[in-house]
Amino acid sequence: MKTLVLANQKGGVGKSAIAVQLAYYFALVLEKRVLVIDFDHQRNSSKAIRTGGLAEVSSVTSSQILTGRVDPAQINHAEFVLLPGDGDLIKMEKQAAEHNTFATNLYTFLAEIGDRFDVCIIDTNPNPDIRQLASLVVSDYVLSPLQLNQEAIDGIGDLLNHENIGIRKIQATINKKLDLIGILPNIVEPTPFQRDNFRDLSAAFARLLIPLDNGFAAIKKTTAVPEAQAAGVPVWKIEKTSARTAWAHMRPVFSKIASHMGVE
Template identity: 50%
Template structure:
């Protein structure tokens, strides 16, 4: 089982929407998927529940940190749903080591039952995030093209508690940063300017996507994505043309990310040719 954590210390950037799309996408590829929602707001749990495709585990997500050997239901697509108790875990510092060890042991126990585990997180750099990152194989950070988000990349890498570099050096050597996924992309001059700044500063952690240099994994802002999320629909199965068009724009990025997650080691991540020949310069007008 490969475990991917969605991480970004900002709310409302599209983490849960990306997690949901990836969960359905891995199912579409035929993989067994374990979805864990560590954000008490439940924006990963709700759309999956509404989709009626998941078996919801008997235990809530907080139990994966507080209990020694929680048991979960059978099935090839299982959701361990968010609950309110998740937000109280940070206030129990004497148990933080146990929390991280429990989650690690649980994921280890799931290793042969699932192919992919997706963990959605809360924006706070708290024990939930640490527990997820110390046990994960890889991390993906959805980011918007605004100045605040660009400043946030530094924290993603260097935060003293949950920075990927810190976690990798101290707690989890195997953690692999898949990279930054540009989200809610719009072809505005403002975003274009921020895009060129991002490329200048963080080129090595953008995710190459498409045949040309300068093409990176991205997801446009499309109302169909929000609608799919609100109604628990699978984007590519929605009747509207707009939804299918949106999926066509997103599919390559999902394919590249899925390949990176499933790769045995980062070096085996193979470049993927575009499915529809679309130009993937995200902010091309």
């Protein structure tokens, strides 16, 4: 099983939307066995996936994976499963004495369930806390959506070098195998402001962007994504020209992410 975490301390950049849509891509297009873990108490991914009804929803919730030993036998025997978020997730950070145990429990659970799924996708909350740290510590890959505004671009330094959850810090210490697939500009608008920001970003952080045949990967702003998320369905199932256009742009990005992970 390959584990991918969507992470960025910035809120509203599309972590949940991309987590859910990537899960659909892996499960329904590539026909892989997919486990989704929602570590955000806002539960946006859980809500979308529940609404769509395309995955089985586990009665074991994500905080339970952190707080105790969960036997994989308790998890639905299905090829597409969601471990939903729950209200207890916000209590994790305060239990500082337990943080190592939380990360160990998550690591053990993923190791034990690893032969039941091909891909695990973890959606995280936008706080630099133990849920994000534990996710980065156990994952093989990290993908960081971001928006093309100055504040988000300034935040890349933190994303890499934050004292607790900086990706480079984690790569250098507790998870040497963590592979940053890249930063993925999302909700990209064809304004001169965003074009300039994309140009500056490409100049300063080219090695962090995801190369495609025709430039760097990015996902445009489109009504198809919020519509698909509200209905809990894949973007390609929305029967509108705008959705077909959006999916034509998104699909090569998702395909590149999958091939980076060695999942084809």
